[in-house]
Amino acid sequence: SDTTPTADPNQFSVEFYDYKTNELISKSNKNNLNEKLKASDDLIYMTSDNKVDSIDVEPSYVLLLSYLKDTSRDIWVLVYVKDDDVYVQADKRHANINLDTAGYDIYKSKYNKSQLEELIK
Structure with a gap:
C-alpha cells in the first residue's frame, strides 16, 4: 500500500x-494539493547555481504557499516570466519569513513558461 503522507487541504494551500x-488566478484543491506543493518546490528552487543578478521585467504572478494554521509561516514569492524563462524572488511586501538563506535575490527557475502555465491551471 502507498504510505506516502498526503498534505491536508485544510492545513495547506497553493495560490x-x-x-x-x-x-486570485488559481488555488489548489484537495485533489491536486500534493501535486501543486511538489511542483511549487521545483518552481521556487533557489541555489547559488541558479541565481541571477537582475531581470528587466515586472513580476507576472505572486505565489502564496500557505500554512493555514499559522500565517507567519506563509511563503510569498514573486514570479517573473521573460520569453520562455521563469524567475522567482521572495516578495518583500510579505517578508514574514526567515530570508537568511534566499534573501531577495532573483533565481532562474527549473520551470519554463509552459510548465508554469500548467501549474497555474
Missing part, C-alpha cells in the same frame, strides 16, 4: 495571484 491586480 497564484495576478501581480498587477492582486486577483
Whole structure:
C-alpha cells in the first residue's frame, strides 16, 4: 500500500495571484494539493547555481504557499516570466519569513513558461 503522507487541504494551500491586480488566478484543491506543493518546490528552487543578478521585467504572478494554521509561516514569492524563462524572488511586501538563506535575490527557475502555465491551471 502507498504510505506516502498526503498534505491536508485544510492545513495547506497553493495560490497564484495576478501581480498587477492582486486577483486570485488559481488555488489548489484537495485533489491536486500534493501535486501543486511538489511542483511549487521545483518552481521556487533557489541555489547559488541558479541565481541571477537582475531581470528587466515586472513580476507576472505572486505565489502564496500557505500554512493555514499559522500565517507567519506563509511563503510569498514573486514570479517573473521573460520569453520562455521563469524567475522567482521572495516578495518583500510579505517578508514574514526567515530570508537568511534566499534573501531577495532573483533565481532562474527549473520551470519554463509552459510548465508554469500548467501549474497555474
